[in-house]
Amino acid sequence: MSRLAQAFARARSQDRAAFVAYLCAGDPDFDTSLAACRALLASGVDILELGVPFSDPLADGLTNQLAAQRALESGMTAARVFELVRRLRETSDAPIIFYTYYNLVFSGGVDAYVRAAKGAGADGLLTLDLPPEEAGEVVTACRTHGLDTVFIIAPTTPESRIPVITAAASGFIYYVSREGVTGVQDRVAGNIPEAVARIRRHTALPVAVGFGLSSRAQVAQVAAYADGVVVGSALVNIIREHLGERANISAALAARAADLSAGVGRGVPA
Amino acid sequence: MPAATATGIDRFSLPDAGGHFGRYGGVFVPETLMTALQELGTAYDLARQDPGFQAELRHHLKEFAGRPTQLYFAERLTEHCGGARIYLKREDLLHTGAHKINNALGQALLARRMGKKRVIAETGAGQHGVATAAVCAKFGFECVVYMGAVDMERQALNVFRMRLMGAEVRGVEAGQKTLKEAINEAMRDWVTNVRSTHYILGSALGAHPYPMMVRDFHRVIGQETKEQILAREGRLPDEMVACVGGGSNAMGFFFDFLEDTSVRLTGVEAGGRGITRGDHAARFEGGKLGVLQGCKTYILQNSDGQIELTHSVSAGLDYAAIGPEHAFYRDQKRINYAYACDDEVMEAFQTCSRLEGIIPALESTHALVYGLKRAKEMRKDEILLINLSGRGDKDVQQVAKILGVKL
Numbered sequence: 001m002s003r004l005a006q007a008f009a010r011a012r013s014q015d016r017a018a019f020v021a022y023l024c025a026g027d028p029d030f031d032t033s034l035a036a037c038r039a040l041l042a043s044g045v046d047i048l049e050l051g052v053p054f055s056d057p058l059a060d061g062l063t064n065q066l067a068a069q070r071a072l073e074s075g076m077t078a079a080r081v082f083e084l085v086r087r088l089r090e091t092s093d094a095p096i097i098f099y100t101y102y103n104l105v106f107s108g109g110v111d112a113y114v115r116a117a118k119g120a121g122a123d124g125l126l127t128l129d130l131p132p133e134e135a136g137e138v139v140t141a142c143r144t145h146g147l148d149t150v151f152i153i154a155p156t157t158p159e160s161r162i163p164v165i166t167a168a169a170s171g172f173i174y175y176v177s178r179e180g181v182t183g184v185q186d187r188v189a190g191n192i193p194e195a196v197a198r199i200r201r202h203t204a205l206p207v208a209v210g211f212g213l214s215s216r217a218q219v220a221q222v223a224a225y226a227d228g229v230v231v232g233s234a235l236v237n238i239i240r241e242h243l244g245e246r247a248n249i250s251a252a253l254a255a256r257a258a259d260l261s262a263g264v265g266r267g268v269p270a
Numbered sequence: 271m272p273a274a275t276a277t278g279i280d281r282f283s284l285p286d287a288g289g290h291f292g293r294y295g296g297v298f299v300p301e302t303l304m305t306a307l308q309e310l311g312t313a314y315d316l317a318r319q320d321p322g323f324q325a326e327l328r329h330h331l332k333e334f335a336g337r338p339t340q341l342y343f344a345e346r347l348t349e350h351c352g353g354a355r356i357y358l359k360r361e362d363l364l365h366t367g368a369h370k371i372n373n374a375l376g377q378a379l380l381a382r383r384m385g386k387k388r389v390i391a392e393t394g395a396g397q398h399g400v401a402t403a404a405v406c407a408k409f410g411f412e413c414v415v416y417m418g419a420v421d422m423e424r425q426a427l428n429v430f431r432m433r434l435m436g437a438e439v440r441g442v443e444a445g446q447k448t449l450k451e452a453i454n455e456a457m458r459d460w461v462t463n464v465r466s467t468h469y470i471l472g473s474a475l476g477a478h479p480y481p482m483m484v485r486d487f488h489r490v491i492g493q494e495t496k497e498q499i500l501a502r503e504g505r506l507p508d509e510m511v512a513c514v515g516g517g518s519n520a521m522g523f524f525f526d527f528l529e530d531t532s533v534r535l536t537g538v539e540a541g542g543r544g545i546t547r548g549d550h551a552a553r554f555e556g557g558k559l560g561v562l563q564g565c566k567t568y569i570l571q572n573s574d575g576q577i578e579l580t581h582s583v584s585a586g587l588d589y590a591a592i593g594p595e596h597a598f599y600r601d602q603k604r605i606n607y608a609y610a611c612d613d614e615v616m617e618a619f620q621t622c623s624r625l626e627g628i629i630p631a632l633e634s635t636h637a638l639v640y641g642l643k644r645a646k647e648m649r650k651d652e653i654l655l656i657n658l659s660g661r662g663d664k665d666v667q668q669v670a671k672i673l674g675v676k677l
Contacts, residue, residue, distance in 0.1 A: 055577045058454040059300040063604035078574045107575030154302040
């Protein structure tokens with residue numbers, strides 16, 4: 001069983017949703033980022049979604065754009081991202097997936113990239129600008145080297161398209177809970193439960209929901225019907241708020257993650 | 271119909287249903303946009319087969335944009351070079367000042383058919399933004415144009431023109447604050463407002479169906495040119511030259527000549543301050559295959575796949591990727607590529623202004639630089655056509671600044 005499958009199975013056995021946390025690799029610098037990721041994993045995060053900083057993150061809102069910019073300016077490279085995963089693997093067995101853009105995977109050769117990611121200890125790829133129609137090479141390389149391929153389903157995805165996506169996906173399906181780029185939002189859209197139910201008609205894969213969740217109450221609301229809850233910008237904002245006091249980032253993140261992840265239990269009032 | 275180029279490729283067979291020109295092109299966008307792109311492709315397929323749509327487009331191209339444009343014999347440039355007979359295709363005479371209006375009109379009519387109320391666009395030099403603002407005013411769309419903050423400064427006049435026509439111009443402060451960042455921001459807007467909004471992408475770039483659709487809307491340039499040169503000279507030209515940023519004016523100019531293999535076709539990229547990293551925007555000089563903003567093509571990038579900084583004196587060519595169809599025809603050796611540097615552009619800008627009384631856009635001047643060089647090498651009985659894709663009114667402030675002239 002893959003680490004991702006194990007993480008979802010464990011959460012299910014505890015009657016809760018898996019808590020998926022996003023941070024950008026190397027934000028704001030390698031050492032702080034390593035400590036921040038370790039703090040998150042120690043605080044009970046089930047799955048770490050590691051953003052690979054890209055110069056042109058067109059699916060990301062301002063929070064994640066700035067995080068990527070900080071990471072790149074601090075000297076993050078593909079090799080340093082792999083190094084970060086290797087270092088995280090020294091202390092954690094939690095699944096780590098790359099949240100990335102296709103040019104970073106494609107540029108030096110898809111197979112070589114996937115092999116290197118696997119070698120570093122990564123568990124999967126979520127490539128934001130790679131629809132399943134173009135993903136053949138990535139899916140083949142990931143199957144060969146044993147990485148999961150996570151794909152997004154959006155509110156604009158018609159039901160007829162869902163099987164095309166689930167056929168290429170493994171690990172889990174990521175349902176984005178709004179039309180738009182990443183970033184914190186005040187309210188959870190009302191139609192998510194139906195959307196998740198529609199996806200479940202086509203796949204047995206776990207369905208995680210994210211894009212803009214920022215409070216324990218929102219996490220609880222989504223955890224009631226999703227297998228996983230993704231929190232990103234709310235955590236990245238913690239880093240941004242603590243840029244002048246980097247030594248405090250880990251503790252602040254762990255506290256925020258613990259607060260948010262308290263919402264993943266089912267039947268527990270938020 | 272003779273359908274094959276020298277290389278045996280049917281130009282109408284490309285792109286394939288997935289938007290591929292051989293190994294280039296395709297659809298590389300977030301899932302939220304996939305359905306919108308498929309709907310756009312379907313709507314465009316229906317529109318282009320609809321004689322009513324085509325007639326309406328022809329009507330507006332004539333009445334609003336001012337087509338056909340002249341194919342003008344540049345007598346003094348010809349004399350100056352002492353070689354080939356030089357003709358200029360006068361896209362600079364179109365309403366709003368550049369070829370961009372051809373595509374803006376086509377896509378606006380399409381947006382109206384699709385029932386969209388809101389239009390967004392990106393712009394580099396501002397010419398596409400101005401064209402989009404104009405058609406939005408004409409057809410009553412709400413209009414938002416994204417423009418890099420650096421470009422807003424060097425093309426301040428165009429910013430004001432867009433605002434006069436009712437468009438909201440949003441400055442983009444990310445990255446190097448030019449065309450690439452404007453496209454990122456326009457795509458973010460589209461991801462967020464996809465149901466109400468049509469994105470009028472302004473170059474032969476991005477995800478399918480844009481490269482095909484934008485090319486098709488600009489084919490009129492080459493179609494007119496062919497008729498005009500045959501009427502005037504009784505034969506095809508020996509060489510045709512156009513500047514290439516994303517490559518829309520060049521693709522439109524060249525497309526109806528792809529099968530005429532006696533006609534040499536040359537696209538001219540921006541060499542900026544010279545071909546060193548970060549100083550230019552010549553994708554075929556140091557770029558490599560990659561994926562940016564929707565399509566697979568040649569891209570200026572580092573070894574990790576991070577997109578590199580670019581530079582050109584002309585905002586419209588200052589972009590890290592080239593249209594996928596260009597990459598394809600370069601591989602086929604059907605279109606040649608060259609580049610022109612900023613200093614050569616400044617010189618040709620003044621030469622054309624002084625000798626012909628025509629002030630060219632800095633973008634189009636890249637084609638002039640190469641064209642004037644080539645004309646000198648060619649015989650007097652040969653014919654060279656240059657696509658003067660836009661006029662230089664927008665550039666005069668910047669040129670004055672570079673020349674140290676206080677206005």
